[in-house]
Amino acid sequence: MPVERPDALPAARRPHRLSGGLPGLLAPGATTDPYRLRLYRLLRTDYPLGYDPALGAWLLSRYGDVALALTDHRFTGYPHDGDPRGRAPVPLGLCRGSQVCGPLTVPWSTAAPAVERTAYVLARRIAGRDRADLVADFCRWLPAGAAAAGLARPDLSTLPRGARHRRTVGRAGDCTGSTALREHALASFLANMLDDPDLLAAATAGEARGEGSGSLLGRAWAETLRRDPPVQIVLRRTRTEVAVSGGTLPADAPVACLIGAAGRDPARFAAPDRFDPLRADADPLLIGPADCPAALLGRLEAEHGLRALLTAMPGIRWADGFRPVAGGLLTRGPRALLVRPS
Numbered sequence: 001m002p003v004e005r006p007d008a009l010p011a012a013r014r015p016h017r018l019s020g021g022l023p024g025l026l027a028p029g030a031t032t033d034p035y036r037l038r039l040y041r042l043l044r045t046d047y048p049l050g051y052d053p054a055l056g057a058w059l060l061s062r063y064g065d066v067a068l069a070l071t072d073h074r075f076t077g078y079p080h081d082g083d084p085r086g087r088a089p090v091p092l093g094l095c096r097g098s099q100v101c102g103p104l105t106v107p108w109s110t111a112a113p114a115v116e117r118t119a120y121v122l123a124r125r126i127a128g129r130d131r132a133d134l135v136a137d138f139c140r141w142l143p144a145g146a147a148a149a150g151l152a153r154p155d156l157s158t159l160p161r162g163a164r165h166r167r168t169v170g171r172a173g174d175c176t177g178s179t180a181l182r183e184h185a186l187a188s189f190l191a192n193m194l195d196d197p198d199l200l201a202a203a204t205a206g207e208a209r210g211e212g213s214g215s216l217l218g219r220a221w222a223e224t225l226r227r228d229p230p231v232q233i234v235l236r237r238t239r240t241e242v243a244v245s246g247g248t249l250p251a252d253a254p255v256a257c258l259i260g261a262a263g264r265d266p267a268r269f270a271a272p273d274r275f276d277p278l279r280a281d282a283d284p285l286l287i288g289p290a291d292c293p294a295a296l297l298g299r300l301e302a303e304h305g306l307r308a309l310l311t312a313m314p315g316i317r318w319a320d321g322f323r324p325v326a327g328g329l330l331t332r333g334p335r336a337l338l339v340r341p342s
Contacts, residue, residue: 033326066259229263
């Protein structure tokens with residue numbers, strides 16, 4: 001479907017568009033870190049509605065507008081009308097956006113123990129090292145191992161050939177088969193937890209007592225998906241004209257919902273750049289469909305993964321001089337997580 005350009009729209013209905021040398025989403029540097037460049041902030045404050053010719057879509061960056069595009073029946077999936085509309089599952093968070101979520105290749109009663117066993121196997125492998133990269137040595141393997149699972153004794157050598165690089169296992173159409181997004185989300189979750197010694201200590205103490213840390217870890221997982229979403233942009237399409245901040249979207253227009261910008265909108269979230277699992281203004285909208293198997297499996301991997309690391313390496317901490325740095329725009333996560341296991 002050809003993309004309708006803003007010059008073809010009636011002047012009275014033409015919203016603001018990026019101009020004056022402002023960088024688009026795909027400009028050099030923006031794809032590396034739109035947060036550090038304050039690109040998202042600039043779009044929210046000065047250009048709440050703009051057309052990005054390189055992306056071929058209108059940009060929505062404010063929480064209220066993004067929420068509208070994700071839930072209102074006047075928006076549908078892109079590029080097909082049959083894709084999810086309104087409050088149907090929208091591809092967001094770890095959900096791939098299938099109209100019907102594919103089932104797990106193994107039942108939940110098997111999946112949870114398999115995730116736990118795989119996490120402990122990986123953690124014990126790392127524990128004896130002087131230095132390790134959790135992205136390469138843990139985050140890439142745990143989702144792939146869990147997706148291949150149901151294994152009584154996880155043996156990572158039995159993963160399909162090339163699974164570590166393709167990061168896709170399972171049946172075609174199984175929404176848990178693509179593991180790359182879960183890798184990004186798991187890495188961001190571990191980075192946020194390791195970055196906060198007090199939070200990590202609370203989680204460790206809760207595990208030792210067998211109390212309430214599951215709730216804390218669940219909130220930390222949800223906060224990670226708000227503050228550091230693995231999918232930064234969700235594409236939608238208007239079915240009719242829709243009024244939003246800054247103007248009116250034309251009918252049949254591609255719309256890029258900037259999840260990374262909406263999740264840090266100060267008009268919706270207090271201190272939006274701060275990682276705060278206990279925040280009072282948490283919002284499940286930006287996490288994606290709550291019953292999506294991929295989302296549920298991702299949370300299992302995060303909680304069991306952290307527990308396994310803390311059990312095998314109670315003194316785990318960042319390697320000397322290391323600070324985690326995230327990269328990517330369409331999908332995003334830390335490039336490396338260098339730690340000292342003890």
